[in-house]
Each structure stands twice: as structure tokens, then as C-alpha cells.
Amino acid sequence: xxxxxxxxxxxxxxxxxxxxxxxxxxxxxxxxxxxxxxxxxxxxxxxxxxxxxxxxxxxxxxxxxxxxxxxxxxxxxxxxxxxxxxxxxxxxxxxxxxxxxxxxxxxxxxxxxxxxxxxxxxxxxxxxxxxxxxxxxxxxxxxxxxxxxxxxxxxxxxxxxxxxxxxxxxxxxxxxxxxxxxxxxxxxxxxxxxxxxxxxxxxxxxxxxxxxxxxxxxxxxxxxxxxxxxxxxxxxxxxxxxxxxxxxxxxxxxxxxxxxxxxxxxxxxxxxxxxxxxxxxxxxxxxxxxxxxxxxxxxxxxxxxxxxxxxxxxxxxxxxxxxxxxxxxxxxxxxxxxxxxxxxxxxxxxxxxxxxxxxxxxxxxxxxxxxxxxxxxxxxx
Amino acid sequence: xxxxxxxxxxxxxxxxxxxxxxxxxxxxxxxxxxxxxxxxxxxxxxxxxxxxxxxxxxxxxxxxxxxxxxxxxxxxxxxxxxxxxxxxxxxxxxxxxxxxxxxxxxxxxxxxxxxxxxxxxxxxxxxxxxxxxxxxxxxxxxxxxxxxxxxxxxxxxxxxxxxxxxxxxxxxxxxxxxxxxxxxxxxxxxxxxxxxxxxxxxxxxxxxxxxxxxxxxxxxxxxxxxxxxxxxxxxxxxxxxxxxxxxxxxxxxxxxxxxxxxxxxxxxxxxxxxxxxxxxxxxxxxxxxxxxxxxxxxxxxxxxxxxxxxxxxxxxxxxxxxxxxxxxxxxxxxxxxxxxxxxxxxxxxxxxxxxxxxxxxxxxxxxxxxxxxxxxxxxxx
Numbered sequence: 063x064x065x066x067x068x069x070x071x072x073x074x075x076x077x078x079x080x081x082x083x084x085x086x087x088x089x090x091x092x093x094x095x096x097x098x099x100x101x102x103x104x105x106x107x108x109x110x111x112x113x114x115x116x117x118x119x120x121x122x123x124x125x126x127x128x129x130x131x132x133x134x135x136x137x138x139x140x141x142x143x144x145x146x147x148x149x150x151x152x153x154x155x156x157x158x159x160x161x162x163x164x165x166x167x168x169x170x171x172x173x174x175x176x177x178x179x180x181x182x183x184x185x186x187x188x189x190x191x192x193x194x195x196x197x198x199x200x201x202x203x204x205x206x207x208x209x210x211x212x213x214x215x216x217x218x219x220x221x222x223x224x225x226x227x228x229x230x231x232x233x234x235x236x237x238x239x240x241x242x243x244x245x246x247x248x249x250x251x252x253x254x255x256x257x258x259x260x261x262x263x264x265x266x267x268x269x270x271x272x273x274x275x276x277x278x279x280x281x282x283x284x285x286x287x288x289x290x291x292x293x294x295x296x297x298x299x300x301x302x303x304x305x306x307x308x309x310x311x312x313x314x315x316x317x318x319x320x321x322x323x324x325x326x327x328x329x330x331x332x333x334x335x336x337x338x339x340x341x342x343x344x345x346x347x348x349x350x351x352x353x354x355x356x357x358x359x360x361x362x363x364x365x366x367x368x369x370x371x372x373x374x375x376x377x378x379x380x381x382x383x384x385x386x387x388x389x390x391x392x393x394x395x396x397x398x399x400x401x402x403x404x405x406x407x408x409x410x411x412x413x414x415x416x417x418x419x420x421x422x423x424x425x426x427x428x429x430x431x432x433x434x435x436x437x438x439x440x441x442x443x
Numbered sequence: 444x445x446x447x448x449x450x451x452x453x454x455x456x457x458x459x460x461x462x463x464x465x466x467x468x469x470x471x472x473x474x475x476x477x478x479x480x481x482x483x484x485x486x487x488x489x490x491x492x493x494x495x496x497x498x499x500x501x502x503x504x505x506x507x508x509x510x511x512x513x514x515x516x517x518x519x520x521x522x523x524x525x526x527x528x529x530x531x532x533x534x535x536x537x538x539x540x541x542x543x544x545x546x547x548x549x550x551x552x553x554x555x556x557x558x559x560x561x562x563x564x565x566x567x568x569x570x571x572x573x574x575x576x577x578x579x580x581x582x583x584x585x586x587x588x589x590x591x592x593x594x595x596x597x598x599x600x601x602x603x604x605x606x607x608x609x610x611x612x613x614x615x616x617x618x619x620x621x622x623x624x625x626x627x628x629x630x631x632x633x634x635x636x637x638x639x640x641x642x643x644x645x646x647x648x649x650x651x652x653x654x655x656x657x658x659x660x661x662x663x664x665x666x667x668x669x670x671x672x673x674x675x676x677x678x679x680x681x682x683x684x685x686x687x688x689x690x691x692x693x694x695x696x697x698x699x700x701x702x703x704x705x706x707x708x709x710x711x712x713x714x715x716x717x718x719x720x721x722x723x724x725x726x727x728x729x730x731x732x733x734x735x736x737x738x739x740x741x742x743x744x745x746x747x748x749x750x751x752x753x754x755x756x757x758x759x760x761x762x763x764x765x766x767x768x769x770x771x772x773x774x775x776x777x778x779x780x781x782x783x784x785x786x787x788x789x790x791x792x793x794x795x796x797x798x799x800x801x802x803x804x805x806x807x808x809x810x811x812x813x814x815x816x817x818x819x820x821x822x823x824x
Contacts, residue, residue: 356820367553
């Protein structure tokens, strides 16, 4: 994330997590520009930091982002919102900035207040440790059940896009996803950043549906420092942002809670892109299919029964399904021999042909495993 | 099911299941009346027996029902439909009836043809074993992953409603569910049966959502023999049908694949019944909540985040949630102490108050367990 010029970052152990690990990150845009864009969860139950940061982003300027793991600050009422406000004020004080241009993001358990007596000193400590090499520590500090930290970089012509992400469960973004901070040293204004970010998240994070559960805290921010003085072409810049988003989205899928398989569901032959996404998401959320993939069982009937619950345009007698390249279902009935399907590897590719048009979309999900159940039956205890 | 006068039934081992267990059931209405109504899956990918029986039911008359486990005959193309037709013809021959008034239902794996060389002789064998005491054997013959067979009886004033059901997985009915045959000796015509059946299934089977996966084969039939010569009041009769449906629906939930908890989700204070069902179903399908309940963890934040994905009428700051009677969330934030919640028993009651009106609905689901994953990752192999 600090690969882009003009950014410093830090990650500290403020004591929010019982484990004593890094749990508070600070990212600062040193300019000269401080343009920013953000997309947030479409869940109507929004965490306090989402409500705060949505307001901050309306101004199109962000000087710094404070992120914490160890608590989502969601469903915490007016007191929780005051906690977020106090966090921004503490950062403003330490950075000699304005709280109104400081975004806040939180992740962890829903429904508990944050330990502000530890969080606020942590903000001051992080401000004292800011470094142009602090990106990795910041990425580590936002982990919850993530087993690895996630960063990505795209080098453009004289400009750079960097980013970090966290997310392993409650992973089915609506408009955005999890906590992601992207930085660039390109010299672009907020409206360009906003268009590039929305176009990029639409086909990357928004098409990850690991467990069908949309978070209350999903946040993706894109900050531009202008420090490279490069003004890239918008299409080229958007492609750079998209590449970093796609890379981070893949890292999220690969680290999903308890998963043993990454499932790429490509819907082709759809009457519209919306239909392709609808059918793909229905397949991605089908627990029986996810169990079958876990058992390396090419149970294509579960793909058809999932598609059958949608109102996408298709004729049941024309549906085709391939698993890892073998067309096990043709024209809605038995196709090639299912014993030809090799599902030993982590990535499993399912192609569903709706035979109704020429649009397509790819949705990523994971298998459903006993480890997922175990991890999520004990998480808050 | 044979508790209602005028009905005979049989269950035989035709050799469709590899296990050698009972796998073919026959239910015959000896009259004098043979009125019938049916509701079927709203999945657009429909099994051959569903397509066949929908046509049969249009006439409002059913003389017999052939049901098999060991294969769903879904996604089997025109050949699969011919197999269903041949099954009805075989029953017509054995019973000296018309194939056009014989309904067929199948359950088991999607995407494989039925072994007709064994199924058709089984139909003849079952016809030879019909008995007014054959209801239990028929109920056993339609089991798949069910651990117990399921029957229920309601005694009215001079009339009776009986029924049998199977279903343990792919349990999220759209318009109907699983395989259910209801019988009555009441002397009622098809339109009355149809109204009573739709009203009954709407608030019973349709509100079970064990695993979010809608079947291709869901079928509920109600057959009336008129043998009691009683003509019950329609409201009273409907209540009797509803009682049998509710009883069978509860048996399905209690026997759901791998489940260790039955979760009763009651949404109250909704602006409409539709909103209550929408919010309840979203909670029922939230894998993270289902894992939490499995772990006996009163993780109410997952209830709120599930409700937040719907467009039901509510204000996030007014939502209240109780788990087993303890209001752990009040006004969208922390309520009573979550340590007061006792979740040791199989039934767990979640009440979500949308604080937006006076409508309510109850949805039943199950927890998500490692046993569910295990059972469904190996089912077709």
C-alpha cells in the first residue's frame, strides 16, 4: 500500500485484541493531493465507522484512515458512533489534521463496544510510527480470522496503485467488501477515482460470494496523493485499479474460512450480465453444491436446481454444465461421463451455459466444510 | 395415511435402491369419490414426475399415486419423462385404471435414469400387496436420507385427514415441498381441496427452510375418497389439513440432515406478512448464524446483518432480537446480558422485532453442522 508515493502507514498492538497481536492500522496521505473515493456495504444495518466514513467521503478528500480489528463497532447504537467520532478526533490531534477528513474502518465481532481506553492511545502510538515502509504492518493489523495478510501492487506508466485487504468470513459483498484500502500516487481528482473504483469493485469484490453473508462493515477506499505528478488516462488507470482489486479479491477467496476449494462459477450464454450474475450467485450460495465440491463429487444436478430458483432467462431443456472442462450436463440432461471429472485440485471451475444469449459473468465462492462450521460456531465465544 | 377410509397402500422393495430396502410406494383411492389437489415445486427445473403429475392434477381427479425413492428422475430429458409415463401406464394396467389419473412422484439423486427394468415389476408387486393397513410401509418406502418415516393424522367430526412425508435435505420448499401425500375420507370436491391445500402449505411446508436449497421434485398431493360421507365445513376442514401439514413439517425439521438444533425464527412487528417471511427467510439462510446456533452461541449480530440484506420495512436503530426469551439486542444495540441465554436444548427460539407494524411469521430452519457437510459431500458418490 505504501508502494504508491506520498503514503505512510503503521500497524500497532493497541490491546484491542485479547491475543496481543497488531490490531490498529493508520494510513496517511501526505499529498500534495488528498483526493479519495469509497464504496461501502449495501447492508442496511451499517456499522458506526461505515456511517462516519460515508459522510467523510462525500467531501471527496481523505487525509488519513484509521482501521482496527478486534471489534466491528456495529450494532452499538449512538455510543458506538461517538466512539468512531472520538477515533477520528484522536487521529486529527496526532496528525494535526481535520477529523472531517479522516476515515475510520473497523472489523471483528458485531454488537460489542470497542475498548476506547486502549484504542485511543493506540492511534497516537501509530501516528508516531508512520513510515513509508509501514504498509505490511498495517495489512497485518487489520486481520481477523485471515490466516495471511493481503497486499497487491500495480505499476502503471509513472504511477502506481497499491492496496491491502482483510476478509475471510461474512464474505458476500453487496456494493463493496470487507476492509480494503487502495492508494495511488496518480494525480487524479475525486470524481475520476470514484468512477474507477466503482467500475473495478463491480466486477471483482462484488463477484466474490464465499458464504452468502453480507457484512455490516464492508469498506473499500481509494486514496490519491498525486505525488507521482503523473496523470494517467482514465481507462488505463481504471484497469490498474481493477487489477489490484481482482488480485486482492482472489487472495480473499483463497483464504476463506475453513475452505478447501476455490470455486470459479462462470455463467455463459446469458441473456444479460444481470442474469449471469443472478444465476452464478444462486449456484455460489447453494450449500448442497458447496458440500458436493468439498467431497470432490461432480454433482451437476445441484447446479441446475440452484439455477432453477432464479428468474434468469433460460429453458431447462437447454441448460449445459461443465465441471473442470467436462460437459457433464447437456440440454438439461445427462452429458459426458461424470467419472472423467478430476476435482483433486484446490481450484474447481464450473461453467453453466444458459443458452439464452451472449452475456457472461464469473462469481467466486468456496466449498462448505466442517472446518467452516467449527470456526464459525465458536467465533464469538 | 390409510387412517382415512377408502384408501389402501403398499410399500415394496423393487430394487431401485442399492440397499435393498423398501423403495416403491403405491397409494390407491377406492372412492367413491376420487377428487384431488396438488402443489408442486416452484423450481423452474422440474423433475419428470412433477411435469407429469401437474398435468394429471389439472383434471382434479387422482385414482392412485406411485412414489419411488432411490432416484429423482430429474434432469433426465425426454427419456426420463417417458419413464414416468411408463410408470403410470404400469400402475393403470395393474389397477385397471386410466394412466391419466395416476400421479407419480420420485425422490433421490438428480441426473440419473431410473432402473425401469426393476421399477415396473415393483409397481405390479405393490398393486398385489395393497392393504388398508399399508400406510406405514408406504411411508417407509419413500425415505431417502430420512432417519425415520413420517406420518400424521387429524380426526375431524366424522372425517379424517391422514398423511405421509419424506424429506431431510434440499429442504427449502417454494410452493410445496418434498414428497407428501395427504388423504381424507371427507366428501369434498377438487376446488375445495385445492383451496384447503394451498392455504395449509403456505404457512407450514413453505415456512420450513432447512438448508436454503429448493428441490426439483417437491410434491404435495391431497386425495379425497368421500368414503366417510361427511361433508365438513371448509374452514374446519382446512384447519384439519393445516394441522397435518404442520405436524409433518415439524417432523421434517426434526429429521433434517446432520442437524442438531431446530431453530424457530419468529419475526414480529413487521409491516406486512411478506416482510416477516422475507426477513425470517434471510435469517434462516444465514450460514454464519446457523453455525453460531450449532455452537450454542447467542450471536445476535448475525441476525441483524441478515435482516439488513432485505428490503423489508425497518429502521436499524429500532430492531430488537430475543434468543430463547432473552432480549439480547434492543434498539439495534446491545440489550440484556447474552450470558443469560440457555441454548442447551434442541429447539432454539429466535424472535426478531422489526418495530414497523403488527404482522408476523414463523420460519423454521436447522443449524449448520459438520455432519451436514459430511452427509452432503458424499451423497451421490
